[in-house]
Amino acid sequence: LKNVLDTGTRLNADLSTSLILTIFGYEAPLHDGAILIQSGTVVAAGCFLPLSEQADIRRSFGTRHRAALGLAENTDAVVLVVSEESGAISLAHDANLYYDLSISEIRTAMRRLLDFRDEGESIIEETGFDE
Structure with a gap:
């Protein structure tokens, strides 16, 4: 996941509802992208993920x-x-x-x-x- 982690902003913050709501709030700087969570810690936010190449996606x-x-x-x-x-x-x-x-x-x-x-x-x- 390092390549994905490097596309975002490192946070290393404790996971909480308020943090997730803040990150994904409308017009929040990090809302566009994914958050990476590991062992109860939000490691990074605003990460870009690789797109699937499956042909049979709805x-x-x-x-x-x-x-x-x-x-x-x-x-x-x-x-x-x-x-x-x-x-x-x-x-x-x-x-x-x-x-x-x-x-x-x-x-x-x-x-x-x-x-x-x-x-x-x-x-x-x-x-x-x-x-």
Whole structure:
């Protein structure tokens, strides 16, 4: 992920709801791009992701979804993407894109894919995101 990390601004800040909302706030300097989170730390923001080259992606998916899928194809990252138009949350992992997931489905997938233990569970709960 170093090549992706180098495209953004390094933050090394504790993960929190307020930080994510600040980063992705309308007209915020870092809102255009992805944030990289590792072990409960927002490592960087405003990162640009590689686009997927899959030919069978739904035509309705734009650059944001293609970028999430592109990173999932090239790394072991778990990528969350929010549709700008519908607000639907999707998850990309291992060259697959799972579209329009509920908060419960996302939590279940994150626990399974990231093999959360005690620390990971508290990180998920601290975000305070509810359905």
